[in-house]
Amino acid sequence: MTKRQLSALRSAFPHTIPVLTGYLVLGIAYGILMQTKGYGPLWSGLMSAIAFCGSMQYAAITLLTTVFDPLQAFFLSLMVNARHLFYGVSMLKKYAGLGALRPLLIWWLTDETFSVLCTVEVPEGVERGPFYFWVSFLNYCYWVGGTLVGGLFGSLLTFNTTGMDFALTALFVVLFIEQLKDKQQRISGLVGLVCTVAALAVFGADRMVIAAMVLILVCLLAGRRKLCI
């Protein structure tokens, strides 16, 4: 490994430790769950490796255990993953000019990778591309690795991991606080909280995300001339 890659890896790894905790727990749980439905580590690993979409993979277990309906599967994955659209818009500038790395980084965008990369500043002396690469790639490995461990050795686990997935909630809480540096960001953060709580109250836990996204979009677009000078 070249020196610049190594220094990027060294500075990227600490930022991924909370994700490591959460992804291992949830990935292992996913591998175990798939195994109990008759899908071994090859299937669960394939799903994690090419779809790589956390909560949608859990939702897809129902799709794999009922009637074959690829059209429904396609539209469900569009809807459950619609929040990625916001990540893309947020990362347009950061991911510009990274050449062949760019499509990979886009493919590896998850809630957690996006949250870390849009909040954390690339450390001084470290190149942007390799830093983004290592955060994204490590997180990807944690998820796929967790899935395989769950599928292969899930039955041997005796450690009680209940509640460990709270690491991801805590990660979002911390990165949310980190995002609130100036007034413009505080207002936007508040808009995000209020709109999502409202969407949750009106539409319920299963259908809240798209409603919340629309509400946030309307509020931010309406107020953008006041917020962005």
Added chain:
Amino acid sequence: MHLTPLQTLVTILVIALGTAVTRYLPFLLFPQEKEPPRFIRDLTTLLPPAVMGLLVVYCLKGVSLTAAPYGIPELIGVAVTAGLHLWRRNTLLSIAAGTVVYMVLVQFVFV
């Protein structure tokens, strides 16, 4: 396993395709060679804090406030994480402490 191997493979591929569409679409609509319209540039700066707020609520969406333990473990876990972070600004410390407190609460206190 309820689907045939081929049906399973197709389902996985279709889910991967749907997910890829949501990931690549913004980058295809606003290619890097062209300056994106003003409202998209505004959203690029405004969205991140709002999305983080969305994700915090999204993570807690399954918590019931009307049945025991009334979301108390989550409230304490978030409060410990946020309080510690505002005080010490140490990401790993805040997350580790919040998670451990939450695990103790759900495994031993609110069983």
